[in-house]
Amino acid sequence: MKTIDKKNPNVIVRDYSLTGNESQRAIKMGLADAEWYRTPIDKDKMNELLTRKNGPGIRDTFIWFGLIITSGYLFYLWWGTWLAILPYIVYSVLYASTSDSRWHESSHGTVFKTDWMNNVLYEIASFMVLRQSNVWRWSHTRHHSDTIIRGRDPEIYVRPPRISKILLSFIGLKSGIAEFKRLILHASGRMDPQAATYVPNSEYSKVFFVARIYILIYLSAIGLSIYFNSILPLMYIVLPKLLGSWLMPFYTMTQHTGLQENVLDHRLNSRTVYMNRINRFLYWNMNYHIEHHMFPLVPYHALPKLHELIKHDCPTPYSSIFNAFREIIPTVLKQVNDPSYCIKRILPATANSKTADAVIHFTGENSNLNDGKIKVCSVDEIDLANVVRFDFDEKTYAVYRTANDEYYATDGICSHGKTHLAEGMVIGGIIECPKHNGRFNLKYGTPARMPVCERINTYNIQIIGSDLFLEL
Numbered sequence: 001m002k003t004i005d006k007k008n009p010n011v012i013v014r015d016y017s018l019t020g021n022e023s024q025r026a027i028k029m030g031l032a033d034a035e036w037y038r039t040p041i042d043k044d045k046m047n048e049l050l051t052r053k054n055g056p057g058i059r060d061t062f063i064w065f066g067l068i069i070t071s072g073y074l075f076y077l078w079w080g081t082w083l084a085i086l087p088y089i090v091y092s093v094l095y096a097s098t099s100d101s102r103w104h105e106s107s108h109g110t111v112f113k114t115d116w117m118n119n120v121l122y123e124i125a126s127f128m129v130l131r132q133s134n135v136w137r138w139s140h141t142r143h144h145s146d147t148i149i150r151g152r153d154p155e156i157y158v159r160p161p162r163i164s165k166i167l168l169s170f171i172g173l174k175s176g177i178a179e180f181k182r183l184i185l186h187a188s189g190r191m192d193p194q195a196a197t198y199v200p201n202s203e204y205s206k207v208f209f210v211a212r213i214y215i216l217i218y219l220s221a222i223g224l225s226i227y228f229n230s231i232l233p234l235m236y237i238v239l240p241k242l243l244g245s246w247l248m249p250f251y252t253m254t255q256h257t258g259l260q261e262n263v264l265d266h267r268l269n270s271r272t273v274y275m276n277r278i279n280r281f282l283y284w285n286m287n288y289h290i291e292h293h294m295f296p297l298v299p300y301h302a303l304p305k306l307h308e309l310i311k312h313d314c315p316t317p318y319s320s321i322f323n324a325f326r327e328i329i330p331t332v333l334k335q336v337n338d339p340s341y342c343i344k345r346i347l348p349a350t351a352n353s354k355t356a357d358a359v360i361h362f363t364g365e366n367s368n369l370n371d372g373k374i375k376v377c378s379v380d381e382i383d384l385a386n387v388v389r390f391d392f393d394e395k396t397y398a399v400y401r402t403a404n405d406e407y408y409a410t411d412g413i414c415s416h417g418k419t420h421l422a423e424g425m426v427i428g429g430i431i432e433c434p435k436h437n438g439r440f441n442l443k444y445g446t447p448a449r450m451p452v453c454e455r456i457n458t459y460n461i462q463i464i465g466s467d468l469f470l471e472l
């Protein structure tokens with residue numbers, strides 16, 4: 001059923017809710033949780049990019065927190081004078097705008113090699129950017145599965161286009177009001193119906209708990225302000241959202257705004273925008289957004305290198321934020337009257353015409369089946385800390401060799417989505433899925449990191465002579 005815009009009867013309103021008709025339509029059309037295009041990359045080069053490190057994340061997080069603490073302290077010192085405005089601008093922007101990219105990158109678990117550091121940064125940045133940590137972890141998982149698919153993606157930036165909402169996003173009100181409503185709902189023990197479409201039931205109690213903690217912190221700030229008869233506590237915790245959110249839309253609007261919806265190719269629905277070093281530090285290289293969506297396992301500090309590897313296969317990057325907005329603003333203005341209008345990005349002549357298989361792939365022959373065992377490959381055809389795909393008899397498997405030279409085999413497809421684990425990364429005795437960074441224990445097939453909730457089957461591997469055999 002078509003819905004007509006009440007203010008403008010010529011406009012047919014598109015339904016972006018997660019519980020409406022478009023959602024059902026996306027599922028029927030095979031757009032939900034579908035397979036997306038990925039540029040083939042040499043496995044060795046990819047492994048180099050995937051290497052997790054603590055160094056860059058620790059350095060950049062120290063600088064970031066150092067700037068926040070210094071500007072916050074100067075603001076305190078100069079409070080009551082005009083001079084205080086300057087450090088407060090820096091403090092509030094770092095607090096409310098740049099926490100977005102720290103939240104984002106740590107949600108993927110790729111900032112640090114050490115996992116607890118990712119989790120600590122994620123919880124702190126979630127609070128600063130005002131996103132309930134577990135709700136938004138699941139929301140972002142869906143955003144990566146179904147990027148700007150109508151009725152599926154909960155993180156589409158202001159659609160249908162409303163100029164008033166876009167302007168409100170520069171003072172943090174667009175997301176702030178919506179998130180506060182959800183906070184109150186969740187703190188009262190009720191789940192938001194839209195969020196219920198992507199947050200599993202088993203997570204509800206954590207969602208309610210985190211909402212109550214956030215509310216407690218906000219109430220404490222209000223209480224301290226009343227007690228000390230000073231607005232300072234609110235200036236540090238509540239008001240940055242209003243006064244420091246203005247930088248965030250300059251970055252985030254470049255990601256997907258105005259691009260094609262319902263296409264299964266990140267080259268067509270995401271932008272890569274060249275930015276200077278300061279913006280890249282503040283935004284943690286998320287300007288390489290096609291690269292990030294295509295390969296979310298690659299840490300932020302390796303995205304410039306990834307860009308060099310795949311740029312021949314992607315549309316021309318935008319030369320600056322200004323250049324991207326020269327396209328975004330007229331597009332959004334047109335979409336107000338014509339929601340079907342969008343920018344169609346052109347792939348270069350050097351782009352791959354079809355997806356090649358970037359994964360090392362073996363296929364079993366019936367003639368190699370012996371006593372319930374099927375030959376996969378020879379031992380040295382799998383590198384240390386690596387994984388290959390093995391197909392036999394209409395089933396697909398992933399066969400692993402760890403850095404300690406142990407061999408494992410599991411079902412090939414991740415239990416969370418339709419992604420082959422052979423495209424993932426082996427970390428110790430764990431496989432990390434390439435799509436949403438979910439993890440499985442290789443020995444038992446048990447979930448080792450969200451969003452994975454269900455285990456996968458494991459299989460025995462035997463080494464006979466110099467060959468690997470999978471026990472079926």
Ligand code: FES
Nearest residue numbers: 414416417433438
């Ligand atoms: S498809 Fe989501 S974690 Fe594997």
